[in-house]
Amino acid sequence: MPKQNTYTMRDVARLAGVSVSTVSAVVNQKGIVSPELTERVQRAIEAMGFRPHAGARGLRLGRTHIIGMVLQDITNPFFVEVMRGVEDEAIKNGYEIIVCNSNGQAELEQKHLNALYTQRVDAILLAPCDSYAARDVMVGNHAPLVFMDCVPMRAEVLSVVTDNFAASFEATRYLLELGHRKIAVISGRGVHSTSMDRVEGFRHAMEEAHIPILGDHLRHGVSNIESGYEIGLSLLQSSDPPTAIFALNNRMTLGILQALRELKIPCPEQVSVLGFDDFDWAAVSDPPLSAIAQPTDEIGRRAVELALGAIRAGEEGAKVGNRQVLLKSSLRIRKSTGPPPKALGEKSHRTVKSETVTAPQS
Amino acid sequence: MPKQNTYTMRDVARLAGVSVSTVSAVVNQKGIVSPELTERVQRAIEAMGFRPHAGARGLRLGRTHIIGMVLQDITNPFFVEVMRGVEDEAIKNGYEIIVCNSNGQAELEQKHLNALYTQRVDAILLAPCDSYAARDVMVGNHAPLVFMDCVPMRAEVLSVVTDNFAASFEATRYLLELGHRKIAVISGRGVHSTSMDRVEGFRHAMEEAHIPILGDHLRHGVSNIESGYEIGLSLLQSSDPPTAIFALNNRMTLGILQALRELKIPCPEQVSVLGFDDFDWAAVSDPPLSAIAQPTDEIGRRAVELALGAIRAGEEGAKVGNRQVLLKSSLRIRKSTGPPPKALGEKSHRTVKSETVTAPQS
DNA sequence: TCATATCATCGAACCGTTTCGAACCTTGAT
DNA sequence: ATCAAGGTTCGAAACGGTTCGATGATATGA
Structure with missing residues (x-):
């Protein structure tokens, strides 16, 4: 019995006496719903403590609103500050972030990248162990990949580094x-x-x-x-x-x-x-x-900006340009x-x- | 055109000339599949670079294999080391972690908790801003909640702290x-x-x-x-x-x-x-x-242990006992x-x- | 009064998995 | 030759959302 007090849109719809699609329209403020129904739906949502299921939404939409991040060394204050910048910018744009620590080990890094692909994160931010990363090849076609604190050997890529x-x-x-x-x-x-x-x-x-x-x-x-x-x-x-x-x-x-x-x-x-x-x-x-x-936190923020740009571009079918951001x-x-x-x-x-x-x- | 070179089980099944359920059985090593089909399926998976879609699986299973974590202050080395412990133990058990930084602000903390519920994380690890958290009430019924570095006022709860x-x-x-x-x-x-x-x-x-x-x-x-x-x-x-x-x-x-x-x-x-x-x-x-x-990283590791235990207990319908782990x-x-x-x-x-x-x- | 345009609501298909019962194929016994 | 049993494989429903075309209701004009 995994489902506890968790309600679905169907439950909300039933309580409000409307259809599921109407509930969806209210939740996402999309389409035109009469003030009366909107009111009723909102009341039902409130009453049940309903929250949409991000996984289901992600399945339908093909977007998870999660950004994955793999850091070389999570105990190094430098990367922590970068992470903080990433956090700030991500939350501002409605994204969650999954953090992984590769601990300087290339194989672990690859494992994490695979796991992030399995999660279908919308973008990946990577502070790699070394510059000889063949990683973009494996992962770069599935989600935009932004390198932080490193310009990989193969240069046709997104990256943010200090000069x-x-x-x-x-x-x-x-x-x-x-x-x-x-x-x-x-x-x-x-x-x-x-x-x-x-x-x-x-x-x-x-x-x-x-x-x-x-x-x-x-x-x-x-x-x-x-x-x-x-x-x-x-x-x-x-x-x-x-x-x-x-x-x-x-x-x-x-x-x-x-x-x-x-x-x-x-x-x-x-x-x-x-x-x-x-x-x-x-x-x-x-x-x-x-x-x-x-400029540690700026590195993080710019990396997210790049990622978001690439996500948007990808949605519109546009080619993602290669951009190298160089900071002072x-x-x-x-x-x-x-x-x-x-x-x-x-x-x-x-x-x-x-x-x-x-x-x-x- | 959001789907790029990403393949589904259906694609794998078609290529291997089997049904989707057989592919599923192979992927999860469940049920009995003949060596021959297993072989064929594995080859197809390899060829296509197929990875299961965690969101879809999570939808069906009601479990995401993600643990959410909300930290009071991500720039404090203490919490970073705790986080490292969490990371280690989580990956060892096949879990990803979503990290959130509440920055000492109770409202932001609550926002993050809501977001984590929306993501349907399997458990939440919380290093709260203060001990007067009414947070367990809002969230504790949906997913196990483990307090770190803090024993909240309402004591019937899971927690890991130093003495x-x-x-x-x-x-x-x-x-x-x-x-x-x-x-x-x-x-x-x-x-x-x-x-x-x-x-x-x-x-x-x-x-x-x-x-x-x-x-x-x-x-x-x-x-x-x-x-x-x-x-x-x-x-x-x-x-x-x-x-x-x-x-x-x-x-x-x-x-x-x-x-x-x-x-x-x-x-x-x-x-x-x-x-x-x-x-x-x-x-x-x-x-x-x-x-x-x-014992910073031990705090993190024990918190994950507690969370995993609670997840398992919840699956079997058992009541989650209250446990306070006190470390030296x-x-x-x-x-x-x-x-x-x-x-x-x-x-x-x-x-x-x-x-x-x-x-x-x- | 009727055809038509407009607007709000609904129903159903779909996203990618898992799972369970049904269908199928062997094999061995009668 | 027929049947039962056992073991593999398959089909379809379900998970919880979104979306689009269809439907029903209402207003507009002749």
Whole structure:
């Protein structure tokens, strides 16, 4: 006996003394129903606590009003803020969202994508584990697919990302201006367009300044605290340690800070640290962290906008154009960055907020 | 033309030269189908990339295999970790989850609950804005409702919570043992059983030690950084400041740390800080934060277990028993707590992990 | 008074599954 | 050769909505 106190339109119709189609018309405010019947139907709905069955409606309409989302790492504040943006924009448009966590595992990601297709979600928002996703092929024909925080290799696609190249370029220039010459960069696995663009931005700025990148000052690890910590120790204990460390993701940044603390190396006096991704806690870390802030919730909102556009286009049989939305980041300078030890330049702590300048979108 | 390359069982049946019901039997591995037909059907499914339509199945079965979840604050790491536990356990049992963020607003929470009912989710997991929820009345008859991180006023209900009273009691005792006598407590709005239990645990420990609670040393604010910061300033600048501050939630803890930093008050030398809720970043705050850690993902997992049990019970027509799961927390002592200034007791920094002892569950 | 146009309401088919009883085909026993 | 039993396969109804063409009622004009 699965049906409990749940009523159907038929029940409402019976109570109101009208036909089912009239109830439907009232519920959806479609077609013309006399004020009298409208009144009667509404009263019946109220009395029974009737709510339409989304599944049945979805079956008939071919649209579920659900958007699926698969995130690489749900415990990372960056993705949580993106999710929040998605939530806001979705609810504003009458959509629910199903959230899945791929936990960095490509197979799990694929499993989730399949499950979302089974649910016949109207669109899928994906922050993938890597950029080599063949996923669009499998799923892209069934529902619009929007990539977040990643531009997949095959470019004919919808995506929303921060301009990582520009952000990294700008940040590196800032460190160079402070007088740093030995700058180390640590990044996660290089299978992600995001990581690659950030590394490229760094490279480009260094080349432009004609500063060589020391052999072991470009390190790859995995995006977690431990990896950051280990690479940090290794860098700082090397024979020729950097004067500044630029960590390309928030987890690894924390690892670096731990390594500094453990080695009792004063920051920023001896070594500066610059992080990618800003978050609440950055302000109370020791020292307060200078970092690149991405427009996280805007990423989420824009992704939903793209998805909704594609859904509408699909309904009208129109081809969905490929759109890459590119957003600006901003540099939040706090206390973890300053001039290198020997340099006698201006006193450290700037508090200006500079913004990377990029094309708004294409 | 909403249907694209999406095939139905009818299509599969036609291609395999069998009836729809046979396809269904194969898909669900139910009934007896000869090896030969099974083979043919599977080949057809493979060839067409067929996936059953969850909505249609749900309509027929009266079960969607979706669990709905409404969270008070999706940006709080505590709830994110709970969510992760929910995700893990749900996927393990073949359920999807719809996540909603009520953002602390009761009306929005209600809106989400209604939407989830419309979706006919099989169960609802709720971390409510306040404990005075009349929500179970509206929704509880349609689908099992499990409260997380909160025991609602009306007790005949399913819930999973940390034993907040015990946690707070234990933590207060720890501060008392260090020699503190002037302990201030700051908490969020008192509309939540969680807050209230924590305050009570504190009160109880103080009474037991026959230490009076100073008039303005019990403060209520809202659960965010700013509120913690303001209360922190006010406490620390008062004529008779506390030697220890016990913050009952993670947001306000950060505010306290900011206030200390701004006033240049050394912690823990002059004032100790103890937080509720542990998280990654706590270890790299300045100073590393002593805090009570809740078994976050276990809360999520147990909530799903309860929900699944209730779903099964409901199917068999059995009454769903009321169950309150009570979980243990643990005290993680780092560097932000130590003996009060004048006390000459043992050197600060203990690193023991003590666990609050409570009844495992009822 | 009758044909016609307009408007409100209704009935039934359909969306993609599951399920249950009926129909069919073997096989073995009489 | 006939029948019963047992095992596979099939057909059709149901789930709860939406939609479209048909129907009935009412008003309009000649």
